[in-house]
Amino acid sequence: MTTTVRNFRQTARIALDDIRLQNALDGATGRFRKERDQALQELPDAEALRDHFKVVRDATLADLGAHLREFESNALKAGAHVHWASDAAAAREVILAIARRNGVRKIVKSKSMAAEEIELNAALEGAGFEVIETDLGERIVQLAGEPPSHIIAPAIHKTKEQVAELFQAESGEPAPAEIQALTEIARRRLRQVFLQADLGISGGNLAVAETGSLVLVSNEGNARMVTSLPRIHIALIGIEKIAPTWDAAAVWLSLLARSATGQPLSIYTSILTGPRRPDDVDGPEEVHIVLLDNGRSRLVGTKFEEALQCIRCGACLNACPVYREAGGHAYASPYSGPIGAVISPLLFGLKEYEALPHASTLCGACLEVCPVRIDLPRMLIALRQASVSVGLPSGNEVRAFRSAAWILAKPARLKWVRWLLRVLQTPFKRGSRVLILGFNLPALAATPFRNWQRKHGRR
Amino acid sequence: MKDITAVQPTSSTVALFATCMVDQFLPEAGIATTRLLERFGVQVEFPQSQTCCGQPFFNSGHRPEAIARVKATIASLESYEAVVLPSGSCSAMIKVEYSHLLEEDPGWKLRAENLSQRTFELSEFLAVWNASTAPRSPGTRTQLSATYHDSCHMCRLLGLRSQPRQALAATGVELLEMAEPDRCCGFGGSFSIRMPEIARAMGVEKLHQAERSGAQVLVTADPGCLLHLRQCADSQDGRPPLLGIEHLASVLEERTR
Amino acid sequence: MNSDREQILNRLSRRAIVPDLPAGWSSRRRFEDLAGRFEHALQAARGEVYRVGSLEQAAGKIASIFEQAGVERVVCNREPVVVEIGVSLVRSGFELTFPGEAVDFRSACAGAQAGLTAAVAGLVETGTLVLHGGPGCSRLVSLLPAIHIAVLASSQFTGDLFTWTSRRAGKMPAATTLISGPSKTADIEQTMTIGMHGPKRLIVILIEE
Numbered sequence: 001m002t003t004t005v006r007n008f009r010q011t012a013r014i015a016l017d018d019i020r021l022q023n024a025l026d027g028a029t030g031r032f033r034k035e036r037d038q039a040l041q042e043l044p045d046a047e048a049l050r051d052h053f054k055v056v057r058d059a060t061l062a063d064l065g066a067h068l069r070e071f072e073s074n075a076l077k078a079g080a081h082v083h084w085a086s087d088a089a090a091a092r093e094v095i096l097a098i099a100r101r102n103g104v105r106k107i108v109k110s111k112s113m114a115a116e117e118i119e120l121n122a123a124l125e126g127a128g129f130e131v132i133e134t135d136l137g138e139r140i141v142q143l144a145g146e147p148p149s150h151i152i153a154p155a156i157h158k159t160k161e162q163v164a165e166l167f168q169a170e171s172g173e174p175a176p177a178e179i180q181a182l183t184e185i186a187r188r189r190l191r192q193v194f195l196q197a198d199l200g201i202s203g204g205n206l207a208v209a210e211t212g213s214l215v216l217v218s219n220e221g222n223a224r225m226v227t228s229l230p231r232i233h234i235a236l237i238g239i240e241k242i243a244p245t246w247d248a249a250a251v252w253l254s255l256l257a258r259s260a261t262g263q264p265l266s267i268y269t270s271i272l273t274g275p276r277r278p279d280d281v282d283g284p285e286e287v288h289i290v291l292l293d294n295g296r297s298r299l300v301g302t303k304f305e306e307a308l309q310c311i312r313c314g315a316c317l318n319a320c321p322v323y324r325e326a327g328g329h330a331y332a333s334p335y336s337g338p339i340g341a342v343i344s345p346l347l348f349g350l351k352e353y354e355a356l357p358h359a360s361t362l363c364g365a366c367l368e369v370c371p372v373r374i375d376l377p378r379m380l381i382a383l384r385q386a387s388v389s390v391g392l393p394s395g396n397e398v399r400a401f402r403s404a405a406w407i408l409a410k411p412a413r414l415k416w417v418r419w420l421l422r423v424l425q426t427p428f429k430r431g432s433r434v435l436i437l438g439f440n441l442p443a444l445a446a447t448p449f450r451n452w453q454r455k456h457g458r459r
Numbered sequence: 460m461k462d463i464t465a466v467q468p469t470s471s472t473v474a475l476f477a478t479c480m481v482d483q484f485l486p487e488a489g490i491a492t493t494r495l496l497e498r499f500g501v502q503v504e505f506p507q508s509q510t511c512c513g514q515p516f517f518n519s520g521h522r523p524e525a526i527a528r529v530k531a532t533i534a535s536l537e538s539y540e541a542v543v544l545p546s547g548s549c550s551a552m553i554k555v556e557y558s559h560l561l562e563e564d565p566g567w568k569l570r571a572e573n574l575s576q577r578t579f580e581l582s583e584f585l586a587v588w589n590a591s592t593a594p595r596s597p598g599t600r601t602q603l604s605a606t607y608h609d610s611c612h613m614c615r616l617l618g619l620r621s622q623p624r625q626a627l628a629a630t631g632v633e634l635l636e637m638a639e640p641d642r643c644c645g646f647g648g649s650f651s652i653r654m655p656e657i658a659r660a661m662g663v664e665k666l667h668q669a670e671r672s673g674a675q676v677l678v679t680a681d682p683g684c685l686l687h688l689r690q691c692a693d694s695q696d697g698r699p700p701l702l703g704i705e706h707l708a709s710v711l712e713e714r715t716r
Numbered sequence: 717m718n719s720d721r722e723q724i725l726n727r728l729s730r731r732a733i734v735p736d737l738p739a740g741w742s743s744r745r746r747f748e749d750l751a752g753r754f755e756h757a758l759q760a761a762r763g764e765v766y767r768v769g770s771l772e773q774a775a776g777k778i779a780s781i782f783e784q785a786g787v788e789r790v791v792c793n794r795e796p797v798v799v800e801i802g803v804s805l806v807r808s809g810f811e812l813t814f815p816g817e818a819v820d821f822r823s824a825c826a827g828a829q830a831g832l833t834a835a836v837a838g839l840v841e842t843g844t845l846v847l848h849g850g851p852g853c854s855r856l857v858s859l860l861p862a863i864h865i866a867v868l869a870s871s872q873f874t875g876d877l878f879t880w881t882s883r884r885a886g887k888m889p890a891a892t893t894l895i896s897g898p899s900k901t902a903d904i905e906q907t908m909t910i911g912m913h914g915p916k917r918l919i920v921i922l923i924e925e
Contacts, residue, residue, distance in 0.1 A: 009654055016660050028906045045743060052741055059735045065728035078888070084721035136912060137903035155903050163904050183901060183909045190913065195826060211888045221859060221899040221914025228855040228891070229822075239724065246881040247740035254877060264842040265877070267761065268914065269894035276890050279851040281815040282822060283890050293720075297727035321643040325660045359654065361647025361661075362518060363611035384520030401516060405524035408479065408510040409531070418483065433690060439652060442484045442686045449482045449489035453475075453505040457493065 003332045003344075008355040015327035021157050025327060028153055029318040035262020036315055036369065043258075053255055054373050056248045057309035061300055067209045067242045068291065074212025078274025080287040087294050088118035094290055095120065095201070095234055096127055102232055102286075104129060104199040110216070110223040111135040112203025113151065113312055114236045114292050116334035117347075120201070131201075132193050134222035136186055143170055149328030149336070151314040152260055157327065190222070200226035200284070204237030206252055206311070207289070210245045213273040214289060217257065217266035224270055233275075233284040238292050240308040252311060255371040259313040295347035304379055307342050309372045316366035316376065322359055331356060338366035338376045345383055354392050357383035411450070418444060467587055468577070472502040474539035476532070476553075476578075478546045479511035480682040488682055491712035492545040492581060498715055499588060503543075508535045514552040517560065518648050529560050533570050542578045545708045547613025547681045550580035555616050580613060581708055582623040582680060600631040600714060606674035606702075607634065608665065608688070609641035610681035623680050623707055630714035637668040644679075646687035662691030669702060676703040678710055745876045750840045751924060754873065757843025761897030762910050763918040771797065774867055774921045775804040778832070781919060782810055785863060787829040789813070791821070794852030795834040797867050802832070815854050822856060831857035831864045831915070838868045838920075841876040842896055845920065849891035858895065864915040866895075870924045 015021055040046040060067055072082045085091035091114075099107065107129050109115065121142075124131045133142040137154035141147065143166040148154030155163070160177045167175040167185055175185055202223055206215045214235050216223040227233050243249040257263040276283030299305050317323050317337030328336035333344040333353060341356040357380050366376045387393060407417045422444050428436040434443045473496065477489045493503050513528030532553070536542045544550045557571035579587070605627055613619050620641075624634055645651060645661025666688060669677040679685050685706050692700035718726070747753040755765040766781075768774050778801060782790070789811045792798050802812050812832075818824040825831065833853070837846040845866050849855040858864045874880045899914030910916060 005653055009656060012654070012657055016656055024906060031906070044745070048743075049741070052738060055735070055738045059737045062731045062734045065725045065730065068725070068728070078890070084719070084724050086720040086723050090720050134913065135903070136901045140903065153903065153906065156906065158904070160905050179904050179907050180909055182904055183912060187911070187913060191826075194913070195822075213888055219899065220901050220912035222912070224855070224859050224893065225913055228859065239728075244737055245740075246884055247878070248737070250878045250881040251741055263761070263896075264757065265844055265894060265896045267895070267897045267899060269844075269896075271888065271892040271894070272890065273888040273892075274890055277850070280849060280890055281852065281854040282856055283849060291724070293724045293727075297724050300728055301731055321645070321661050321664075322654075322657060325657050325664075357520075358650070359657075361611065361643050361645065361650045361658075363643035363647070364615040365611075365641075365643065368615060381518060381520065384518070385522050386520070388520040388522075401519060401521045401524060405516060405521070405527060408528065411507060411510060414510055431693065433693070440655065440690065441652070442690070444483055445486050447486060449477050449486035450505065450507060452486060452490055453477075453493070454507065457503060457505055 002351055003353050003355045005355040005358060007332065008330045008359055011330040012326035015330065016325060020159065021327060024156050025324050028156055029324050032261055032318040036259055039258035039262040039264060049251060049255065050371055050373055053251050053371060056251060057372050060242060060244055061240065061305055061308055064239065064242065064300060067244045068239060071207055071209040071212055071242055074209065075274065075289055078212050080212065080274045080289055083288060083290045085290055085292050091118045091236060091290055091292050092120060092123045096123060098232065098234060098288055099124065099129055099199055102198070106193065106197045107131045107199045107201060108194055108197040108226050108230065109133050110202045110218065110226040111138050112236055113334055114203050114238050115201065117294065118292065134190050134194070134226060136220060139186065139190070140166060147329065150317060151312060194225045194229050197230045199232045199234065200230040201234045201236065202226050204235050204241060205256065206241050206243050206249060207237055208243050208246060208249045211273055213271050215249065216270045217268065219267040221268055224268055227270060227272055228283055231284060232286045234288045234290060236290045236292055238296060240296050256311055256313055259315040259369070259371040299346060303382055304346055306374050307346060307379060309374050310339050311372065313371060315369040315371065319365040319369045321363060321365065322361065326359070342376055342379045342383065350383065350386060350390065351392065354387060357387060418448065468541035470540040471500060472504060473541040473543045474536050475503050475505050476509055476536060476542050476544045477505070478544060478549045478682060481545055484686060485682045485706065488545050488706040488708050491706065491708040495708055495712040495715065496543065506535045512549045512552045514549060515648050517552065517556060526560055529557055530567060533557070533574055537570055537574050540577060543581055543584045544578070545581050545682065545706065547580050547610045547617065547619065548683060550578060551612035551616040553578045580617065580619055580680065582626045583619050585626050586622045603676065604633040604635050604674045605676045605678045605710065606637045606669050606672040607640060608644060608677060608679040608684060610679055610684045611643050613680060614641050626707065626711055627678065630711060632710070632714070635672040635674040637672040639668060644684045644688055646683045648683065651687055658687065659691055662688055666692055674702060676705050676710065678705055678707050680707040682706065740882065741878055744879055745841050747840055747875065750873045751870055751922060754838055754840045754843055757841065758897065758920060761843060763843060763897045763920060765920045765922055767922045767924055769924060771800060771923060774923050775801045777921055778865055779805060779808045781865065782830060787863065789828045790830045790832055791825045791828040791857045791861060793833040793854060793857050797834045798832055801867065815852055821854065825854065825856040825860040828861045829863060831861040833858050833866050835866050835868045835872065837872050837874045837880060839877055839880055840873050844894050844896045846880065847893045847895060848889045850889045855891050858893065859914055862915055863917045863919065865919045865921060867921045867923065870922060
């Protein structure tokens with residue numbers, strides 16, 4: 001199903017009419033924005049740091065192949081397995097094969113956008129494995145059978161009453177609609193699952209080529225559990241998430257949590273380099289890192305390469321006035337908001353996501369807050385151009401723009417067309433607006449300004 | 460952001476680029492701009508060959524149509540020492556996007572860059588114009604409190620936030636800031652036609668914030684924002700809007716008579 | 717047929733002009749009152765900091781925290797300062813388990829009410845503890861029990877993350893964890909709750925000599 005403008009509007013309308021969701025969106029995004037601003041102000045040189053980060057990300061992508069090879073070499077030296085997945089199907093196959101080979105039954109997952117992208121849970125469940133999300137927000141939407149609606153706050157659209165119902169339905173035990181109690185219930189139930197799981201699947205916030213290390217950040221501690229308790233750990237990470245050096249990684253980490261939630265660092269930053277060593281007390285015996293391409297490599301060297309600099313902090317979602325009204329579900333993609341509007345068409349198809357480049361007023365708030373200064377408005381316009389080039393807009397739309405261009409090419413033309421439109425608009429005029437064919441447009445003024453100028457001024 | 464501040468105008472004759480929105484839908488803003496500039500000792504000329512700066516085509520991805528408008532606009536305006544616009548977004552189009560769109564044609568690109576340097580949004584122009592020619596203000600001015608909406612391209616692409624506020628304050632307007640002055644109003648050109656419910660929700664949010672500021676009037680330097688916000692105010696459950704919605708030029712002109 | 721690896725690397729052909737990676741970020745944050753900054757930053761994340769003057773005082777403080785919290789069973793990392801403090805804690809009647817002692821150390825961690833560790837470093841700017849996993853140092857001691865107590869000496873302070881990463885050399889352990897507070901979540905109605913999967917309390921005993 002393609003995300004047409006009609007679909008987008010339909011889903012957005014549901015969000016617009018949901019007062020509670022609107023309050024939740026406003027509250028959460030407002031808080032994240034304020035805290036992000038404060039966290040950056042606390043740094044003595046946030047702007048210079050962002051500039052530096054941009055140069056690092058740009059240089060990294062320019063030679064991504066070399067950095068990936070270095071990462072692989074160091075990860076292998078540390079005892080990890082490294083798999084390369086050209087597309088979603090290949091990634092799913094690799095992960096299923098590991099699960100089957102090891103007689104896995106119960107799988108715990110920590111939050112991973114890449115896993116959403118390849119629809120991993122459905123594939124694992126289809127193959128008979130039990131998959132339990134452990135990030136509280138992800139677990140809630142998993143129980144509800146819904147997609148997450150925000151990169152950082154997946155269950156932003158759920159009330160505590162709804163959460164209590166979900167927990168009750170799952171366990172059969174009564175669950176009070178009280179936040180502290182619900183958290184305690186989740187902690188207890190998921191603790192059992194962590195201890196029983198034979199496979200942990202995580203994403204990766206970044207991977208450091210210099211030492212072959214994977215870095216995961218979390219506030220809940222579930223990423224630590226998933227990567228320490230089960231015997232096998234699989235990490236799925238997009239190929240663009242490479243930091244060549246530890247210095248680059250430090251810049252990345254300094255900006256990631258600050259931009260996402262305003263924290264100087266997330267509560268937990270796990271730096272994982274290979275499986276447990278022989279003398280280690282604990283840790284997974286096997287570590288598999290799956291490097292996911294799925295359309296990313298095609299963007300390198302193009303005018304859309306910049307979109308790969310994204311570190312998935314969510315700051316653009318919190319700043320976007322369209323996202324803040326429409327919510328995440330309207331985008332129908334694991335990636336919503338401004339970055340989603342750009343990479344969903346790029347990775348998954350312009351036709352499949354034709355509405356998304358238009359789900360923006362090009363206000364530029366996203367660019368203002370992006371830690372890597374990704375010029376999303378520029379790419380949104382470029383995607384709109386691409387849409388026109390491949391013939392996506394309707395015939396009516398194309399004719400409308402072409403006609404407008406023709407009319408505006410000569411003032412004399414403008415004059416008589418205007419006269420015609422003034423006549424035609426009369427029956428549809430409502431005050432200062434014109435209601436026609438379902439559109440609400442401004443009404444043409446009685447006398448255009450140029451006429452007044454001709455009388456009043458020179459030339 | 461590359462430095463795109465315009466150079467100090469040397470001549471007292473400016474070309475007024477009204478913009479298609481002002482020309483066709485909001486002539487009063489053009490009239491106010493002309494009278495205001497003349498009051499400041501500026502000779503205003505209106506090259507009648509002008510129509511549209513090309514922004515609607517550019518923003519919608521119709522690049523060839525945009526480039527046609529860009530070249531025509533440059534040809535209309537480049538013989539003037541200074542060009543003034545009553546629109547932040549169209550000013551940004553000329554000052555920021557024109558040279559990018561003509562990247563592949565060095566001759567045109569240079570002409571675009573030259574024009575950029577001599578193009579001013581209205582309050583930007585007023586800020587650099589020699590104020591010794593300013594008219595004597597009337598003895599007492601009527602009290603007016605206003606809240607100013609920072610239109611997106613004007614504040615983010617051009618960095619013009621203090622200039623419109625200073626222009627208002629200079630006429631004795633009391634400025635009351637709303638919670639998020641630079642939050643997009645939802646117009647976005649074709650966005651308001653393509654996704655009207657979302658555009659309306661954004662406009663209504665802006666109006667609520669403006670009302671909460673306690674100001675008597677909401678002022679914007681962008682005709683697109685203005686028309687969109689007036690429409691949102693009109694359709695708000697039949698109740699009359701709590702505050703006026705005016706173009707910067709209209710307010711300034713009225714208060715300097 | 718090309719493997720996925722080959723396909724991906726072929727698509728990633730090097731750009732004609734590859735900009736150099738910039739020189740490292742050179743600015744470092746400096747603080748006059750290291751302990752004060754560390755304390756402030758960790759408390760902002762709802763961590764607790766107790767400042768003591770000696771190892772003996774540290775042991776005493778830990779014992780009193782355990783008493784107040786009703787802790788009986790503790791799991792510990794085999795680190796010199798923890799071993800030493802452990803001796804007096806055992807004398808006070810607490811049940812301590814070190815790696816290698818229990819048949820199933822993981823279950824000991826799951827059943828303990830507190831975990832006791834030292835730390836490799838303390839990042840002052842962000843109120844962060846750096847812990848390595850490795851021989852004698854379990855990943856679970858600072859993760860499973862509801863209370864995690866870390867003993868840190870003020871001589872272990874490092875200014876900021878950049879300082880720590882720039883001093884990093886040699887082989888990485890399999891697991892290094894940066895801990896900046898007790899676990900938390902705000903996933904239900906955006907209301908912050910302390911204590912999600914990881915410890916509900918993070919306590920730093922800061923020994924200032």
